Amino acid sequence: MNTFKKIVVWILLGVMLITLVSCSNKDNKKHYVAMITKSTKSAFWQSVFAGASAAATEYNLSISYAGPELEEDYEYQNDLIYQAIEDGAEAVIFSAVDYNANAKAIEDAAKKGLKVIIIDSDVNSNQVTCRIGTDNYAAGCMAGEAALASSEEKIHIGIVNYDINSANGQQREDGFREIVSKDSRVIDIVTINVVSTTEDARKGTKQLLEEHPEINVIATFNEWTSLGVGWAIRDLNLADETTVVAFDSNVVSVGMLETGEVDALIVQNPYAMGYLGVEKVAELIRGQSIEKGTIDTSTTLITRDNMYDAEYQKILFSFH
Amino acid sequence: MRKKKISLSAIIVSLVVSFVAFILICALLLFFKIYLSSMEQNAITSSEQAVVQVSNTVGNYADDMKGIMDIIKDGFDQSEDEREDTLNTLMKVRTDLVAVYIYDENQNMVSSYTGEYQLKKEYLKNLSYVKRENYETGEIYISEPHVESLLENYYPWVVTILEEIENEDGSKSRVVFDISFSKIANYVDDVGIGQHGYCFIIGTKGEIIYHPQQQLIFSGLKEENTEGIADHLDGSYQDSNVIYTIKSLNNSDWRIVGVSYINELIASEVISVVKTLIIMLLLIMIVAMISSYVMSKVISKPIQKLMKAMEDFEQDAAGYSFQSVGGTTEIQALSQSFDHMVVQIQELMTKVRKEEITLRKTELKALQAQINPHFLYNTLDAIGWLCEEERSQDAVEMVNALAKLFRISISKGHELITIEKEVEHAKSYLKIENFRYKNQFVYEFIVEEECLPYYCNKITLQPIIENAIYHGLNRMVDDGHIGIHIYAEEEDIVMEVIDNGVGMTPEQIHSILYKEPGDKTGIGIKNVNDRIKIYFGEKYGILIESELDEGTCVKIRMPKIERENYEYI
Numbered sequence: 051m052n053t054f055k056k057i058v059v060w061i062l063l064g065v066m067l068i069t070l071v072s073c074s075n076k077d078n079k080k081h082y083v084a085m086i087t088k089s090t091k092s093a094f095w096q097s098v099f100a101g102a103s104a105a106a107t108e109y110n111l112s113i114s115y116a117g118p119e120l121e122e123d124y125e126y127q128n129d130l131i132y133q134a135i136e137d138g139a140e141a142v143i144f145s146a147v148d149y150n151a152n153a154k155a156i157e158d159a160a161k162k163g164l165k166v167i168i169i170d171s172d173v174n175s176n177q178v179t180c181r182i183g184t185d186n187y188a189a190g191c192m193a194g195e196a197a198l199a200s201s202e203e204k205i206h207i208g209i210v211n212y213d214i215n216s217a218n219g220q221q222r223e224d225g226f227r228e229i230v231s232k233d234s235r236v237i238d239i240v241t242i243n244v245v246s247t248t249e250d251a252r253k254g255t256k257q258l259l260e261e262h263p264e265i266n267v268i269a270t271f272n273e274w275t276s277l278g279v280g281w282a283i284r285d286l287n288l289a290d291e292t293t294v295v296a297f298d299s300n301v302v303s304v305g306m307l308e309t310g311e312v313d314a315l316i317v318q319n320p321y322a323m324g325y326l327g328v329e330k331v332a333e334l335i336r337g338q339s340i341e342k343g344t345i346d347t348s349t350t351l352i353t354r355d356n357m358y359d360a361e362y363q364k365i366l367f368s369f370h
Numbered sequence: 371m372r373k374k375k376i377s378l379s380a381i382i383v384s385l386v387v388s389f390v391a392f393i394l395i396c397a398l399l400l401f402f403k404i405y406l407s408s409m410e411q412n413a414i415t416s417s418e419q420a421v422v423q424v425s426n427t428v429g430n431y432a433d434d435m436k437g438i439m440d441i442i443k444d445g446f447d448q449s450e451d452e453r454e455d456t457l458n459t460l461m462k463v464r465t466d467l468v469a470v471y472i473y474d475e476n477q478n479m480v481s482s483y484t485g486e487y488q489l490k491k492e493y494l495k496n497l498s499y500v501k502r503e504n505y506e507t508g509e510i511y512i513s514e515p516h517v518e519s520l521l522e523n524y525y526p527w528v529v530t531i532l533e534e535i536e537n538e539d540g541s542k543s544r545v546v547f548d549i550s551f552s553k554i555a556n557y558v559d560d561v562g563i564g565q566h567g568y569c570f571i572i573g574t575k576g577e578i579i580y581h582p583q584q585q586l587i588f589s590g591l592k593e594e595n596t597e598g599i600a601d602h603l604d605g606s607y608q609d610s611n612v613i614y615t616i617k618s619l620n621n622s623d624w625r626i627v628g629v630s631y632i633n634e635l636i637a638s639e640v641i642s643v644v645k646t647l648i649i650m651l652l653l654i655m656i657v658a659m660i661s662s663y664v665m666s667k668v669i670s671k672p673i674q675k676l677m678k679a680m681e682d683f684e685q686d687a688a689g690y691s692f693q694s695v696g697g698t699t700e701i702q703a704l705s706q707s708f709d710h711m712v713v714q715i716q717e718l719m720t721k722v723r724k725e726e727i728t729l730r731k732t733e734l735k736a737l738q739a740q741i742n743p744h745f746l747y748n749t750l751d752a753i754g755w756l757c758e759e760e761r762s763q764d765a766v767e768m769v770n771a772l773a774k775l776f777r778i779s780i781s782k783g784h785e786l787i788t789i790e791k792e793v794e795h796a797k798s799y800l801k802i803e804n805f806r807y808k809n810q811f812v813y814e815f816i817v818e819e820e821c822l823p824y825y826c827n828k829i830t831l832q833p834i835i836e837n838a839i840y841h842g843l844n845r846m847v848d849d850g851h852i853g854i855h856i857y858a859e860e861e862d863i864v865m866e867v868i869d870n871g872v873g874m875t876p877e878q879i880h881s882i883l884y885k886e887p888g889d890k891t892g893i894g895i896k897n898v899n900d901r902i903k904i905y906f907g908e909k910y911g912i913l914i915e916s917e918l919d920e921g922t923c924v925k926i927r928m929p930k931i932e933r934e935n936y937e938y939i
Contacts, residue, residue, distance in 0.1 A: 101585065108566065301523050308494050322589040348589065358495040358519055364588045367517045367525045369555055 080112040081335050083328065084134035085143040086127055087104050087117040088171065088216075089246075093300035094320045097368055098169065101324030102143070109332035112208045114139075121246035122213050124148040128155040134164070140335055142196070143166035143327040145183075146173035149217040165334045169323045171218040179334065181344040182326045184318045186218045189349045190225020192270075193295045196314035197267045198233050198352055200293040205230075207239040208258050209266040212246035212273050222271040222297075240265065244275060251278020252285070259286060265294050273298035276315075280306040287319070299352070307354060317365055319347040379668040386662035387655060394651050405643065410613075413564070413632055414606045417615040420563045421628035425617045428571065431554055432621045435531050436510060442470060442545050443535055461485040468518055468528050468548040471498060475542045488522040497520050498548050500532040507534045512622050514579055515551045527551045555580055567630030574623045576918025599627055608632070672697030676705055683712060688719060726904050731785060733897070749802050768805060771798040775888065779829060784827040785905075786931060789856060789863065793817055796831040798856065803839055811843045812851030818857045825931040826863065827901050834867045834924050835884070836913075837895055842871020842922055858930065862910075866928040873918040883912060895924075902928055 087095050087103055098117050106113040114134075116127040124147040132155060133267065134142050142164050146152040153174040160166055160177030170183040207230060212219050223241065230236050240262055244254035251270070255278055259265060270279045276296030280303060283289055289310040296303060296312045298320075306312040326345060334338050356362045443459060445453040461467055461483055470483040477499065480490055497519045500511040528548035535543055554571075559582045561569045570581040576596040580582060586592035597612055604625075606615045615628040618635040618828035675695045683690045692712045695705040749772055774863035778795040781787050792814060800813050835852065843850030855866040874882070882895045899912040906929050 104583065104586070180501060301525060305523050308490075309492075319589050321585040322591055325586060325589075325591060354494060358497060358517070360514075360516070361588075363517045364584065367527065369527055369552070369584065 052135025058112060078108060081141075081332075082112050082137065082139050083113045083128070083141045083143060083331050084137070084139040084325075085113055085115050085327070086130045086134065087115070087145045087169075088121045089119075089149050090115060090117040090200040092298070093368070094273045094298045097320035098324035098327075100368070101321035101326075102328045103279070103324075104321075105325045105328035105332070109328065111328060111332060111335070113328065119145070122147060124151040124215075125177075127353040128153055131155040131159050135159055135162050137304055139164060139333040141167065143167045143169055143331060144173065145170040146217065147171070147213065148215040150174050150215065165331060167327050167330050167334075169327045170320075171216055173217075179342060180330050180340055181346075182323055182330065183347060184323075184349050185344075185346040186221035187225040187228075188346075189297075189316055189318065190222035190227075192225075192313075192349060192351055193222065193269050193271070193297070193316050196267055196295045196316070196353075197230055197293060198235075199314070200267050201251070202266050202293075203235060204315045205233070205236045205267050206262065206264045207236060208255075208268045209239060209241040210243055210255050210258065210268060210270040210279050211243050212251075212272055212275055214243045218270050226269055226271075238262075244278070246272060246274045248274050248277040248281065252281045253278075253281045255282035256286065267295070268292055269295045271304070272299050273300060274304050274325070276312065277306075280311045283311040289309045298349075304357070304366060307352065307357060310354070313353065315352040315366075317352050319349070319365075321368075322347040378666060378673060380666075382666035382669065383659060383662045386665070387658050390654060390658040394654060398647060398651070401647075402640075403493065405640070409640070410608075410632055412612055413630060414615070417563050417567065417613050417628045417630045418606060419745060420561055420567075421569060421615045421617045421626050423442070424558065424561055424569045424628070425626045427557055428554060428624065428626060429619050429621055432512070432619065435512070435549060435785065436621075438464065438467065438547065438549070439510060439531060439533050439545065442547065443533070446537065446543070457483045464549075466550040466553050468524075468526055468550055469498065469521065470545070470547040471520075473499070473544040473546060475544070477544075480543070482520075483519060487524045490520055490522055493520050498528070498530045500530055505532075505534040505544070506534055509533070514573060514577070518548055525556070529554075551580065555582075558582055560888050563628055563630040567628065567629045569626055570594070571624050572596055572600060572627055574600075574625070579624055594629075605612075667841040669698060669701070672705070676701070676708065679705075679708065687715060690716070710711075711719045718896055720918050723904060724835060727785075730897075730901050730904060748806055748897060752802075752806050764805070768802060771801045774798040775802070781828055783828060785901075787828045789817075789824050789826050790822040792826055792828060793822075793830060793854075793856070795829070796835060799832050800835060800852070803835075807839070807843075810846075811839070811852060813852040813854070816853065816855045816857075821856050821858055821863055823932075824863055825933065826865075826928055827898070827905060831865065831867065833895050833898050834926070838867055838869040838871060838922065838924075841874070842869040844871075846871055859927075862929055865922045867926075868921065870921040873920055873922055874914070874916040875918065881914060898926075902926070906931075 083106070085097065085099070089095055090099075095117065102113060102115070105111075114137075116130050116133075118124075118130075127144075127147050128151075131142060131144070131152075142156075142159055144152070144156065144166060146156075146168065149172060156166055156173050156175045157177055158248065160175070165180050166175070168178050168181045168183070172178075172181060172183075186187050198205075208222060208224070211223050215219065227239065240258065242254050242258050244250045251274060255268065255270075259282065268279055268283075270276050276298060279294055279296060283292060283294060284306070293314075295310045295314045295316065297318070299315050299317050303312060303315060307315055317331070324339070328346070330340055330345075350362065350365050352362055352366055357366060437461070440707075445456040448456065457470055461470070461711070462485070467485075469489075472480045472482070474480055481875065497516045498513075500513045502511060505511070511532040511650050513528050513532075515529050517525050518528050519525070527550070529551050530546060530548050532544055532546045535545060537543055540702070558569055558571065558580055561571070570584075571579040573579050574597060578587065578594065578596055581587055581594060583592055587594055595609075598609070602614070602616055604616050604618055606613055608614075611632045613628075613632055616625055618625045622686065626867075649866065672695045679692060679695070684690070685821070689921045690712060692709050694709055695701060697705075713751075749768065753765050753768050753772075756768060775795060775798045778787065778791050778798070797815065804813070833853065835854070838852055839850075843852070851870045853866070853868040855864075857864055883899055884896060896914065902911045910928050911926075913925040913927070914922065915925070
């Protein structure tokens with residue numbers, strides 16, 4: 051009898067406790083996530099934010115977007131990371147300007163218990179839960195294939211790349227070189243590194259073409275440098291003489307694709323990066339375990355021939 | 371013994387609680403069934419309402435486009451300049467109007483009005499034209515959403531509207547305008563059904579015209595089963611836990627699809643309902659537990675008391691007195707019956723004892739009447755022989771002893787005699803026997819003075835002494851010795867008869883104490899033992915200890931009795 055009573059009492063107490071706990075309104079404070087990117091201005095990042103916002107709405111998270119003025123400013127990125135820790139972010143979705151220089155701040159954030167998810171460009175840390183972005187090496191290979199579509203018999207390649215410390219640019223260049231170096235038509239490859247702004251890339255490209263007038267194929271690996279190269283080609287009126295393989299799309303570079311300064315655009319899926327980044331954070335916050343590793347978002351090769359096809363329109367032109 | 375012990379109150383509590391729980395759960399399930407079906411109905415209704423709203427809005431949008439078309443057509447009735455003015459004003463006023471193009475019958479662009487944006491000098495593709503095999507004049511053609519491909523650095527998503535009109539001269543113009551789709555897109559984005567529900571627009575073949583999450587769909591992050599949807603007629607249908615509501619627009623080929631999730635619509639509400647219900651259920655359960663516990667107490671406490679009482683009665687039936695137990699009427703009835711039973715049993719017990727005693731008395735009398743004839747012959751033989759020998763002194767002693775023996779045996783029919791007399795009786799018997807056995811054994815009495823006045827059953831010692839002589843000493847070669855010790859021990863009197871004879875096996879001891887002597891006349895040890903027990907209770911009686919070849923000690927224990935008319939109660 052006594053044990054029976056005890057058992058009953060304990061069961062009752064347990065059930066009451068559970069109900070009390072479940073009934074006590076959980077503080078309905080939204081979980082806060084900080085997204086820190088390389089830049090906030092470009093169409094690429096705008097699209098990332100659009101995807102992130104969609105997911106944040108869907109998963110009921112509050113999210114902030116921040117990034118430096120200049121795509122080289124890793125110090126400001128580090129400040130933003132510490133700021134996010136201050137502001138009580140539960141996770142940081144990060145795209146690193148500098149593979150090594152951002153590592154310490156990310157490690158510190160992870161020590162403070164923040165979940166770290168990398169999108170687009172990697173950082174040198176093993177505290178990263180998940181990496182989401184373009185398979186940069188494969189995208190580079192895709193650019194290489196597009197460059198070899200050039201009908202020239204002797205191909206002289208110029209590469210206009212951005213910050214040498216930025217992981218994704220280097221990976222793209224590696225993929226690109228891997229493909230083009232296999233082709234016997236390729237005579238030489240010259241690389242310059244410019245600051246990631248349209249103006250700087252424009253200057254750099256002009257200088258490159260002055261120094262190496264034989265260059266007839268140019269590859270470049272992000273939105274700003276793509277525009278710079280496009281402008282330089284337009285300035286030098288070399289649209290017909292050079293094959294330009296560029297990255298990402300915005301209104302201007304799409305126009306250049308149409309008018310011929312640019313011959314192929316490797317379009318990534320920034321919307322998916324943003325969306326998936328936030329989705330993964332939501333899963334982590336909910337306590338689900340997610341697979342460590344990388345999630346590759348798709349890339350598409352857009353040329354003059356397919357840019358107005360129904361399917362490619364949807365990839366190339368954002369809806370809002 | 372008893373089976374597994376389950377207490378009554380446990381049974382009652384668990385019965386009541388499980389019964390209550392069962393009823394509650396049934397009620398809950400029923401409630402849920404009704405609640406869920408009504409919730410589903412609500413979900414469908416709200417989904418349908420949302421879809422109707424969207425279809426109205428999108429329908430208005432289509433009407434609006436027709437309105438714009440009418441304004442443009444009206445411009446054709448005006449002069450060139452006026453028409454220019456009208457169209458330019460229209461472009462300014464209607465911010466969502468991206469461009470207006472006028473084509474002739476052969477699809478050559480005659481004029482264009484593009485507002486602040488420049489028409490491209492060369493364009494790759496003209497998407498702003500609805501191609502049909504043939505056109506019905508006055509019929510409006512609407513394209514699927516596409517990107518504006520004719521303007522410099524401006525790529526909005528638009529819908530193209532085309533109508534062929536007849537000019538005054540009989541030639542035909544085709545009026546085409548592109549209207550921004552973002553207004554519709556934004557509107558559709560903002561429609562929510564439940565938490566995650568949404569609307570989207572499909573074409574007749576099930577192709578997606580606009581989907582708020584179309585970027586996810588194009589990225590392959592999400593799937594929308596549009597083919598399955600396209601086959602359905604207008605109305606609502608359910609697919610696992612998703613409600614699809616479809617409505618076709620009256621004035622175009624588009625269809626609005628509303629998607630909502632039942633579990634989600636219902637889940638949040640159900641959770642709150644469930645919480646309240648669970649709390650209620652718990653309260654009811656607690657009340658049930660407490661009340662059933664109290665109930666069980668009321669029922670089982672008295673039963674436990676009754677149980678205890680019965681146990682006590684089992685332990686000590688004779689000395690038991692019963693306090694009646696309170697409780698429910700049934701329990702009271704039980705306890706009263708038990709009370710009667712106890713009284714009756716106790717009466718029966720005393721009656722049985724009395725009967726037993728009477729029985730023993732009559733038995734004893736019968737036995738005394740037929741005192742062992744061998745003993746008598748032998749004794750008389752011995753006396754006769756003494757007379758022959760002219761040992762008159764010895765003969766007199768023997769005769770006296772025999773007489774005393776008989777007198778005390780009979781003692782006016784009393785069962786209890788003083789120990790003094792009993793000792794005398796034993797002595798007389800021993801005298802006779804010792805003479806007969808020619809002093810083969812010696813005996814001694816050690817009797818405490820204070821024991822003499824107490825009473826004991828008559829003929830207690832004699833059968834034991836007889837047993838010692840016949841079974842113990844008779845077979846001995848050496849001289850025998852019998853000691854009779856009588857002493858007080860606290861409230862009891864103990865008599866011991868100790869011999870140094872051959873002893874007895876445990877089997878023999880058992881048979882002496884518990885088996886009727888067969889054809890033997892006379893009074894056996896069993897008879898003595900039985901009488902003591904009947905008179906004074908189970909704790910008194912005879913205890914025999916014996917070792918073979920060493921001897922036997924018979925202990926007789928009885929209480930100190932001070933009156934001869936003692937009745938054991």
